[in-house]
Amino acid sequence: AQSVSQHNHHVILSEAASLELGCNYSYGGTVNLFWYVQYPGQHLQLLLKYFSGDPLVKGIKGFEAEFIKSKFSFNLRKPSVQWSDTAEYFCAVGSSNFNKFYFGSGTKLNVKP
């Protein structure tokens, strides 16, 4: 099975701080990369995705992620977080070769107002 690593399990930031959440994966072939967000009590929602083209991907709510193929990484960033960004964030990797996604263990972000 493929593996997806999210190294930060719990991150606590103050509002306006910058955010970077790490994601590394193990598959060496062509991949589709995703970040999902789960706000408290809500279902998982797609934040952004990459499957080709510009490795810097912009998503909703000011989030972006950069695909670095040589590092097998897809880190999520936001220049200035808000209290409403408090949520759990999941990185996911998929490929047409296995037609399913593998998820990281998630990172809980707690933004202090």
Next chain:
Amino acid sequence: DVKVTQSSRYLVKRTGEKVFLECVQDMDHENMFWYRQDPGLGLRLIYFSYDVKMKEKGDIPEGYSVSREKKERFSLILESASTNQTSMYLCASSLRGLGFNYGYTFGSGTRLTVV
């Protein structure tokens, strides 16, 4: 918008009971998936299906089975519920082929407690 509907938000069942979790999607997606979500473990794939009557084991299929008799419906069955199956269960669906690039759509989840 694609909707993935899970029939129950919360369930409490007794050890040894047979439990059915239902999932219905309304956008003609070929692929459907069942995951369980546990703190610190992320999402782990139980079973998935590419088409009607087709099923594939995921990473943790033990103690579970599935049924897909119609394209829009994918059921997860706990043959004999045990306390270690207490978890949040998530259903998801996606297109196949190039549509797979668009990712999954998730249901709201069923929180199952086995006592």
